[in-house]
Amino acid sequence: MSRRRRTPKKRGAGVTTVVVLRLYIAGGAPNSVQAIANLQAICREYLKDGHKLEVVDVLEHPRRAMAEGVLVTPSLAKLSPLPAANVIGNLSDKAKVLLALGVKDKAQ
Amino acid sequence: MIATRSKAVQALPKLATGIEGFDQLSRGGLPRHRTSLLVGGPGAGKTVFALQCLVNAARRQRTAGIFVAFEESPRQIIANGATFDWGLASLPEKQLFFLDAHLSPTLVKAGDFDLAGMLAMLAAKKQEIGAQWIVFDGIDVLLTLLQDPVAEMREIYRIRDWLAENALTAIVTAKLEDRTSEALHYGFLQFMADCVVRFERRQEERVSARSIQITKYRGSSYAAAEFPVSFGPSGIEVGAAEPAEIEHYASSERITAGFERLDAMLGGGVFRGSSTLISGVPGTSKTTLAGKFAEAACRRGERTLFVSYDEAAEQIARNLSSVGIQLKAHVKSGLLRMYSARTEGISAEEHLIKLRSLIREYRPQCMVIDPLTAIAKAGRMGAARTAAIRLIYLVKDEGITLVVTALSEADDPLAESTDLQISTVADTWIHLSYLVRSGERNRALTIIKSRGTSHSNQVRELVLSKSGPTLTDVYSAGGEVLMGTLRWEKEAEESARKIRQRAEFDQKRRELHSAEARTSAEVKALQVDLERQRAELALYTGDNEVRNVSSSERENELRRRRSADPTALSPRKSGNGAAK
Numbered sequence: 001m002s003r004r005r006r007t008p009k010k011r012g013a014g015v016t017t018v019v020v021l022r023l024y025i026a027g028g029a030p031n032s033v034q035a036i037a038n039l040q041a042i043c044r045e046y047l048k049d050g051h052k053l054e055v056v057d058v059l060e061h062p063r064r065a066m067a068e069g070v071l072v073t074p075s076l077a078k079l080s081p082l083p084a085a086n087v088i089g090n091l092s093d094k095a096k097v098l099l100a101l102g103v104k105d106k107a108q
Numbered sequence: 109m110i111a112t113r114s115k116a117v118q119a120l121p122k123l124a125t126g127i128e129g130f131d132q133l134s135r136g137g138l139p140r141h142r143t144s145l146l147v148g149g150p151g152a153g154k155t156v157f158a159l160q161c162l163v164n165a166a167r168r169q170r171t172a173g174i175f176v177a178f179e180e181s182p183r184q185i186i187a188n189g190a191t192f193d194w195g196l197a198s199l200p201e202k203q204l205f206f207l208d209a210h211l212s213p214t215l216v217k218a219g220d221f222d223l224a225g226m227l228a229m230l231a232a233k234k235q236e237i238g239a240q241w242i243v244f245d246g247i248d249v250l251l252t253l254l255q256d257p258v259a260e261m262r263e264i265y266r267i268r269d270w271l272a273e274n275a276l277t278a279i280v281t282a283k284l285e286d287r288t289s290e291a292l293h294y295g296f297l298q299f300m301a302d303c304v305v306r307f308e309r310r311q312e313e314r315v316s317a318r319s320i321q322i323t324k325y326r327g328s329s330y331a332a333a334e335f336p337v338s339f340g341p342s343g344i345e346v347g348a349a350e351p352a353e354i355e356h357y358a359s360s361e362r363i364t365a366g367f368e369r370l371d372a373m374l375g376g377g378v379f380r381g382s383s384t385l386i387s388g389v390p391g392t393s394k395t396t397l398a399g400k401f402a403e404a405a406c407r408r409g410e411r412t413l414f415v416s417y418d419e420a421a422e423q424i425a426r427n428l429s430s431v432g433i434q435l436k437a438h439v440k441s442g443l444l445r446m447y448s449a450r451t452e453g454i455s456a457e458e459h460l461i462k463l464r465s466l467i468r469e470y471r472p473q474c475m476v477i478d479p480l481t482a483i484a485k486a487g488r489m490g491a492a493r494t495a496a497i498r499l500i501y502l503v504k505d506e507g508i509t510l511v512v513t514a515l516s517e518a519d520d521p522l523a524e525s526t527d528l529q530i531s532t533v534a535d536t537w538i539h540l541s542y543l544v545r546s547g548e549r550n551r552a553l554t555i556i557k558s559r560g561t562s563h564s565n566q567v568r569e570l571v572l573s574k575s576g577p578t579l580t581d582v583y584s585a586g587g588e589v590l591m592g593t594l595r596w597e598k599e600a601e602e603s604a605r606k607i608r609q610r611a612e613f614d615q616k617r618r619e620l621h622s623a624e625a626r627t628s629a630e631v632k633a634l635q636v637d638l639e640r641q642r643a644e645l646a647l648y649t650g651d652n653e654v655r656n657v658s659s660s661e662r663e664n665e666l667r668r669r670r671s672a673d674p675t676a677l678s679p680r681k682s683g684n685g686a687a688k
Contacts, residue, residue, distance in 0.1 A: 026224035035219070058225035062232035065225060071209050072250075073225030086212070089219030096218040 018050035019101065020080040026073040027059040031090040035074035038091035046103045078102075120327040123241075123277050126164030127157065129346030133331035134322060139302045142326075143271055143278040147297070148307025153318055153337055153344050154281040156192075157307070158243040159185065160343040161279060163194045165241050166203040172239040174205045174230060179246030179283075182206035192343045202237050209250070217253065223263050227270045234274060241277050247297075248282040261296050268300045302326040307337070317455055317491055320346055336491055338457040341465055347457060347498060363408070363474075363509060365536075366400030369579040370553075373568065375561035378536055382559075383500050383510040385530050388540030392551055393570055394513035395419075396577055397538070398476045399428040399435065401511045405474035406438035413472035414446045415463065417482035421446035424478075432576035445470050456483040456495035464502060472508055480512040480530060493529055500533050535559045540570065543591050550591035553579060569595060 023039055025032035036055065043051050058065040058073055068077075071088075078085040078101055085100040122136035131137045138144045138161070146154040162173035177185055185206070189196040196204075207230065230242070244267070251260045271278045282297055298304055304324040310317050318337040322330045336347040362377035365384065371377040378384055384401075386394045395416075405412045414435070416424050425435045425446070438444035447466060449459070460483075467475070480499075484492030503510045514530055531537050536558040542549045551570040555563045568579040569591045582591055590598050 024225060026222070026228060029222060029224045031220050031222050032224070038219070059228045062229040066207070066229045066233065069208075070229070071211065071226055072221045072223060074221060075225070085216065086214075087216045087218050088211075089217050089221045092219035094218075096216055100216040100218070 017081050018052060019047050019078065019103075020052045021101075022054045022056060022077045022079060024056045024058050024065055024068075024070045024073055024075045024077070027057055029073065032074045034090040034092065035076070038094070038097075039076065042091070042094060042097055042101075046098065046101075122328070123165070125157075125161045126168055127160055127344055127346060128340075128342070129335065130157075130320070130344075133335060133346065134303070134325065135329055135331075138277060138279065139326070139328070140277050141272075141275050142302040143268060143280055143300055144303040144305065145297050145301035146279060146281040146305050146307060147284045149309055150283055152307035152309040153320075153339070154283075154307050155180070155185065155245050156188075156339070156344050157305075158245055158279045158281055159189055159196075160192075160194070162204055162241050162243060163189070163196060163199065163343075166199055167194070170203075171241065172203050172205070172237045173241035173243065174207065174233060174237075174239045175243045175245065176207045176209050176226075176230065177245050178209045178211070178249045181210045182208050185245075192339075193341050194343065205233055205237055205239070207233070211249070211253065220256070220259060221254070222259075223250075223266055227266065231270070231274055234276065239276065241279070242271070244278065244280045246283060247280050248284065251282075264296045264300050298324065303328075308334075317457070336457045336494065338455070338461050340461040345461055347460070347494065359507075364401075364404045365511075365538075366397055366404055367577060369568070370397075370538075373553075373555055373564040373566070373579070374536065374558055375563050378509065378558075379560065380509050381504065381507045382535040383504060383512065383533070384536040384538065385512055385514055385534035386538045386540065387514040387516050387531070389516055389542065392540035392542060393572060393577065394515075394540060395424065395478050396428065396431055396433065396572060397540070397570075398478050398511050398513050399424070399433045400577055402444065402474065402476050403428075403433045403435060403438070405509070406435075406443045409443065410473040411471065412438070412444045412474045413466065413470055413476070414444060415466070415475070415477045416446065416448045417451050417477075417479060418485075419448060419478075421448045424448075430574075431572045432574050445472070451482045451485040456492035459483045460495045460499050460502075463499060467503070467506060467508070471506075474509045475503060475511070477510070477512045479515045481515045496530055497533055500530065531556075536561075536563075545591070545594060548592045550595075552582070552591065 021039070021043075023035060025035060039053065043053060056065060058070060074088070074090055076087040076091060076097070078087075081102075083102075085102070087097055087100045091097050121140040122134070122138060123140045124131050124137040125134075146157060148154055159175065162175055165171045165173055175182070175185070180188075186196055209226070233239070234242070247267075251263065254260050254263065267280075280297065280301065284297075301324070303322065303326070306321045306323050308319045308321070310319070319334045320337045321334040322332065338345055338347070359380040361380040362371075363380050364371050364377045365374055386397050388394050399414075402412050402414050414421070414424075421439075425439070428435055435444055435446070439446055445466075449462070451459070463477075477499075480496055483495060500510065500512070512530065512534070537556040539554050539556050541552050541554070543552050544550075551572075553568045553570045555565075557563075567582055569582050571578055571580055580595070582595060
């Protein structure tokens with residue numbers, strides 16, 4: 001209930017909020033390469049005003065990834081603002097990514 | 109680790125799973141550094157099997173393992189594993205590491221993904237703890253999420269290559285219920301695996317029966333049949349058939365089957381370590397005979413286990429005490445262990461597991477199962493049959509002298525053979541039946557077979573009294589066997605006849621006696637007469653002489669008194685003196 005009430009407020013203020021994202025990839029695996037490209041495109045288009053993106057290569061930091069609960073790659077975590085969200089896949093389904101990130105799709 | 113080597117060719121190296129029965133039918137365990145696939149419906153025991161492999165490896169071989177849980181959370185798995193005596197919670201993470209790969213339902217999937225990252229993480233973990241085993245539990249959950257057969261195939265190959273690179277012995281479990289709809293998955297998975305084990309759970313006559321079957325094993329021979337599986341206190345147990353070669357130590361020591369007359373019928377009792385089957389319809393005193401055997405064993409000071417189904421131990425002890433069989437004292441002294449269980453809704457396999465753990469715990473020398481047929485109450489007859497036969501072999505392997513009772517539906521002993529077929533593996537078979545005649549039922553005991561003994565071919569009547577069971581001779585009259593009152597009547601008649609005979613005999617003897625006495629009395633009287641006559645005769649002879657003497661003396665006296673003839677004076681004087 002409370003979330004529902006807060007959501008419109010956030011959307012209004014969402015333009016100024018910095019979205020913190022972390023993308024886990026597995027080296028040069030095709031899905032990982034695609035995911036980076038797709039996410040960058042989404043950020044350019046929808047999160048112009050402010051976002052922080054960290055890309056973690058699981059092949060290089062397997063323990064960290066495990067500690068952070070990563071299972072499959074690529075995997076995107078929205079850390080802030082709350083609520084947190086997790087998206088897996090190469091992020092080719094833009095609508096689903098936007099929904100998960102809580103960003104309004106301009107096309108709608 | 110068991111590496112089986114044959115003389116000529118090098119056999120596939122295998123790792124023992126430590127799972128009761130499985131290492132036997134897989135001829136040594138799962139292939140080392142290869143992938144084994146466990147497939148089957150939910151609740152068939154795949155996860156327990158996989159987890160048990162890791163626990164056994166960690167506990168017995170001190171080799172570490174990784175458990176990747178796609179379906180359930182590790183917490184759930186540990187909680188489930190805690191129902192077994194593995195001490196799962198106390199295993200350190202270095203020995204057994206759980207990766208929670210349980211994907212959250214709130215997770216959004218936006219596009220294709222792969223397992224490259226996860227495998228990299230697992231490789232790092234493997235390096236860290238030196239794992240040799242890895243389990244992917246519920247891989248179907250992950251594959252379903254891919255929603256693309258091509259991607260599924262790609263990931264399966266990825267896993268296969270990764271496993272080969274990392275020299276891990278892997279167990280992959282997949283929930284594949286319907287063979288046709290999941291055929292695609294199944295095909296890939298099958299190809300990837302060197303060993304495929306199918307788990308099945310069926311509902312059979314109100315009991316869920318689990319079974320296991322190895323359907324593929326590259327480079328190895330295996331027992332291809334379907335084997336029953338059950339959960340015991342130490343986890344999964346596979347009811348692998350006993351080795352085809354039967355090796356039991358055959359003792360020639362005889363022990364009592366309960367009481368003297370029965371032993372006599374068996375040619376001196378039963379062999380130690382043998383199994384005896386007592387069959388019969390309800391109420392034919394099967395339990396009494398079994399109880400008598402148990403009591404005799406306790407009296408010898410032997411540890412005895414009395415297993416009763418569907419009847420409380422207390423009740424059995426009370427009932428048996430009414431026929432002079434006292435078990436309570438032996439229970440108190442710890443010599444006799446009584447175990448009772450219900451059979452409703454419990455499969456034969458579960459009973460077998462329970463009895464096995466009881467035997468291992470109590471180590472009895474003699475054992476009674478009353479009635480063994482009760483284990484077939486729930487579940488398929490075929491399953492009960494194998495369980496019963498395995499139970500008998502298990503007991504024999506331990507060298508325990510066993511008496512089992514079997515309830516037969518019909519009075520014909522051959523009806524039993526269609527039932528559990530215990531009679532074929534039992535060494536001695538005693539059949540109890542009723543003979544109904546002239547309004548009564550009487551118990552008859554026959555020995556149908558007794559291996560290695562010259563047993564009696566006679567039918568005996570089993571009579572119960574306060575001092576215990578005993579056997580009596582039966583009469584056969586006009587081709588019919590007489591028992592009970594008829595036997596009693598016959599016996600009474602027989603004894604009356606004997607009494608009559610004796611009386612007649614006595615009478616005759618007495619008569620003869622008196623006749624003899626009479627005759628000898630007559631003889632005596634005649635003898636007396638004879639004596640008297642003789643005496644009289646003697647008397648007469650002596651009288652004559654005296655008379656002769658006295659007449660001559662009188663003449664002399666007369667002559668002297670007359671004094672007329674002096675010549676005869678002096679001899680007259682002397683003659684007178686002699687007469688005085």
